[in-house]
Amino acid sequence: MDATGPVPQRGSVAPDLRREFGTLGLWWAAVDVAARAREDGRARLHRLSDDYRPRDALTTGGRPAAHDAARAFARQVGLDPDAAPLRRDLGALDAAIAGRLVPSGAVADALLAVAVTTGVSLGAVDAAAVDGPPRLRTTGPGETVGRGRRARPLAAGTIVVADDHRALAPLYAAPPRDLDPHRARRVVLWAVEVPDAPPLETEEAVWNAARFLTGE
Template sequence: MADDPVVEEGWVDHAVAAEFPGLRLRWMDRPAPASRGRASPEGLRMQLRRLSGRFSGAKAVALRREPIPHAYRVFFRSIGLDPDTTRTPIEALALDRLFDGGFVSRGHLEDALAVALIETCVGLWAVDAGRLDGPLGIRLARDGERLGTGEHADELPGGRLVVADAGAPVAVLFGDVAARMRPSASTRTLRVFALQVTGVPEIYVEEALWLCAEALDGT
C-alpha cells in the first residue's frame, strides 16, 4: 500500500481569483498503477458494478438538482458554458451509464477516477507528473498559446481558463488534457487534480482525491 495521499493546494492567478473567488484547484501525486493499460483489479470492477446498481435512471435524471452538481452547473454558466450542451463531469458519466446500461470498466486509472466521481460528484483529472514544470494552477490562456505541442496542438483562445504548470497550459478548465500530458504506459507518477467551485464543500474534494488514491493503490 502506498503512503497516505498528501493533498496540495494549487495556485490561482490573481485576476481569476478576483472574478471567481470560490474557484480552487487541489491535487495529489500518486504512483501510477502497475496495471495501467491492462484490466482493472477485480475488486475495482466489482465496485463499479455495485455503483451501477445504485445509480438508477431516475437518479441520473434528478442529478442536476443535487447541491454539488448544481454548483458546477452554475459555475459552467458563469464562464459561458451551457451545462446542457457541455456536460459537467458527473452528468456526462451519468449519461454514459444510461447508454451503456452500467458503468463500463475502462482500465485501472480510468476506473479509479470514475469511482471517486460517482461517490462525490467531484470530477478528477490525471496527468503525467514527470512531464510537469512545477505545481499546477489556474490562469487565463495567453494569445497564441496552444494546448500541447506539435502541429496538431489546438490553439487556445486568449482569455480561456486553463490549468497550467509554470511553463504552459496542461488542460482546459473542465476540458481536454494536452496530449503530451496524458498518462501512458511509461508514466511513473500521476498528478491527480480536482476543481472546486463555490457551493462545493472542501471535504467533498478531499474525499474524491482520497477515494481515487485508495482505488489506485488497490491491486
C-alpha cells in the first residue's frame, strides 16, 4: 500500500467483542469527496463490467476469500447473508438483471468497486453527523439507529459501528437516512476485519475506497 493518500486508522473494538472473537477489528478513514468522484466511479464500474460475471460472483468458487470470511462471520453472529446480502452480493444481483455493474452515486460506486475486486464490504456515512472516531461495539437495551420518527430500534447485543454518542449502522447494514452519504462532501468509511480474513486486505480496501473518492 502506497504511503501517499488517505491513511486508514484502526478503530477501537469493545472488550466483550475482543474476548469473543479475538482478531475482530475495524479500519476507517475520513475523506473529502472529489468533484469528479461520481464521473470517475461510473467509468471505473464500466471498466470492471467488461470482465465481470455476476453468476460466477455469486458462487463459492467465484468469491474472494475476504467475502467468504465475511459471510461466515455474519452467520456466526446470527445474520443471514442470503436474506440480507452483503454489498458484493447485492452488486452481483443488480448486475445479473442489468447486464453490468450499476452505478448509483460517487460513494456507493467506490464501495461497490472495492467489494467486487477484493470481497471486502465497506460502510460509509456523512462525516458531518459523526461525533468522534468510529468504533465497534454491541448495543445496550433501548438503543436505536437513526433519529426522530425514522429511528429504528435495535435489539440489545447487536453489533454496531458507533461514534461517541450513537450507533451509526448495524454490522453490514445500510446507515439510517440522516447519515446517508449520497450527497455528502466528506464521508467516514469503514470496514470490519473479521476472523479468517486475509491479512491486510481490510485495511487496503478502506484505503482504496478513500483513494477512489478523493481522486488520488
